[in-house]
Amino acid sequence: MDTLTELADEAAGCTRCDLYARATQTVFGEGQPGAAIMLLGEQPGDQEDKQGHPFVGPAGRLLDRALDEADISRADVYVTNAVKHFKWTERGKRRIHQRPNTTEIRACGFWLDAELGAVRPRLVVLLGAVAGEAMFGSRFRVGEHRGKAEEAALGGWQGLAVTTIHPSAVLRGPDADSRDRAYAGLVSDLVVARQAAAGS
Numbered sequence: 001m002d003t004l005t006e007l008a009d010e011a012a013g014c015t016r017c018d019l020y021a022r023a024t025q026t027v028f029g030e031g032q033p034g035a036a037i038m039l040l041g042e043q044p045g046d047q048e049d050k051q052g053h054p055f056v057g058p059a060g061r062l063l064d065r066a067l068d069e070a071d072i073s074r075a076d077v078y079v080t081n082a083v084k085h086f087k088w089t090e091r092g093k094r095r096i097h098q099r100p101n102t103t104e105i106r107a108c109g110f111w112l113d114a115e116l117g118a119v120r121p122r123l124v125v126l127l128g129a130v131a132g133e134a135m136f137g138s139r140f141r142v143g144e145h146r147g148k149a150e151e152a153a154l155g156g157w158q159g160l161a162v163t164t165i166h167p168s169a170v171l172r173g174p175d176a177d178s179r180d181r182a183y184a185g186l187v188s189d190l191v192v193a194r195q196a197a198a199g200s
């Protein structure tokens with residue numbers, strides 16, 4: 001069994017923070033060991049929680065389209081989240097996403113460190129503020145880091161990080177124009193990531 005499969009099996013029983021109690025299952029990262037690029041999101045959403053795979057809901061489909069446009073194959077990246085259980089609150093019959101707090105992000109950093117050690121990516125794309133907090137700490141602000149390749153280190157890993165928005169932020173845009181602008185920004189940041197990972 002390879003290291004990532006062993007880690008995923010171990011994480012399936014994780015109780016390092018309280019989030020395991022209300023979620024369906026641990027949603028561990030997926031992709032190639034040795035992938036040059038790791039995509040780091042926030043946490044699984046409703047669909048990911050039910051299906052057990054990262055980025056398979058509406059935000060994941062938008063991310064797939066943006067990766068394709070930025071000329072990055074999802075088959076060549078490793079995709080994961082800073083927090084691996086779905087945190088939610090009830091609204092009517094719907095489960096609404098709740099932002100993980102600093103304690104939960106730190107607790108789940110144990111698994112992120114392990115994934116970084118096993119995949120050893122050259123570059124991590126930080127998809128939104130929670131991913132940024134997991135990498136750079138709680139003072140992180142997306143606007144201060146966005147769209148540039150920066151040196152980063154976490155646990156025993158060292159490499160580059162490129163910050164962008166979370167694909168769900170594109171979906172939340174109030175109108176078609178703002179959604180188009182947000183999507184174009186996401187694609188442009190992903191192009192920066194592809195070029196930096198390739199060393200160009």
Ligand code: SF4
Nearest residue numbers: 014016017085107108
């Ligand atoms: S969110 Fe992370 S640290 Fe918390 S229980 Fe789930 S896997 Fe463990």
